[in-house]
Amino acid sequence: MNPTAVTQNLLQLNRVRFVNAFLVREPDGFTLIDTTFQRGGDALIETAQRAGGSIRRIALTHGHTDHAGSVDQLRQRLGDSVQLLVPELDARILAGENGAQAKVPGGWPRLQAKPDVLLAAGDRIGSLEVVPSPGHSPGHVAFLDTRDRTLIAGDAFTTVGRVTVSSQPHWRFPWAVLATWDKRKAVESARALRALDPAILVVGHGPPVREPAAPMDDAIARAGG
Numbered sequence: 765m766n767p768t769a770v771t772q773n774l775l776q777l778n779r780v781r782f783v784n785a786f787l788v789r790e791p792d793g794f795t796l797i798d799t800t801f802q803r804g805g806d807a808l809i810e811t812a813q814r815a816g817g818s819i820r821r822i823a824l825t826h827g828h829t830d831h832a833g834s835v836d837q838l839r840q841r842l843g844d845s846v847q848l849l850v851p852e853l854d855a856r857i858l859a860g861e862n863g864a865q866a867k868v869p870g871g872w873p874r875l876q877a878k879p880d881v882l883l884a885a886g887d888r889i890g891s892l893e894v895v896p897s898p899g900h901s902p903g904h905v906a907f908l909d910t911r912d913r914t915l916i917a918g919d920a921f922t923t924v925g926r927v928t929v930s931s932q933p934h935w936r937f938p939w940a941v942l943a944t945w946d947k948r949k950a951v952e953s954a955r956a957l958r959a960l961d962p963a964i965l966v967v968g969h970g971p972p973v974r975e976p977a978a979p980m981d982d983a984i985a986r987a988g989g
């Protein structure tokens with residue numbers, strides 16, 4: 765995984781071109797945001813080591829398989845001392861509660877690992893603030909780095925080709941809309957994330973966008989918001 769330094773606190777890791785995970789630098793090591801799809805664990809650990817730290821905790825924006833797919837492998841390699849933090853509603857879907865996986869779109873892996881923390885609005889993970897952004901998935905969250913207002917928005921937006929709300933089809937990356945659970949909520953969440961006035965937008969699929977206000981406004985307008 766070839767890491768790109770987005771800020772001094774943030775590395776973007778890229779797998780098969782379109783799938784991103786992130787290492788957020790904290791005083792005790794890294795918070796890994798998302799894990800890509802399965803069998804990415806070794807490469808994620810190695811990339812963190814080469815960047816000069818260890819993975820201390822794993823936080824998910826949502827439970828889809830291209831974000832949660834390497835959670836179990838990472839847990840096996842790193843042990844239980846590494847915290848796993850998962851948005852509450854997506855954790856329930858991942859746990860297979862009430863046959864939930866059949867009711868929501870997108871691929872959901874079967875995880876052995878149990879979350880240590882169920883994420884809720886306003887929680888802090890080191891420098892990151894948890895921002896609920898349901899729509900793409902029921903429990904989807906974004907993370908705002910309070911040091912520099914970098915927004916890690918998961919699949920609330922994609923930036924392949926251009927910034928797009930994941931309620932909207934985009935020919936360069938059609939998968940996000942197909943996996944989106946509630947399009948109206950996705951647009952509401954996109955507006956809420958835009959209102960945070962992020963300095964940089966990074967997402968699960970596509971490159972980082974600096975000064976993202978105008979492209980986010982355009983995307984929201986195209987999505988009918």
Ligand SMILES: [Zn+2]
Pocket residue numbers: 826828870900919943
């Ligand atoms: Zn997704």
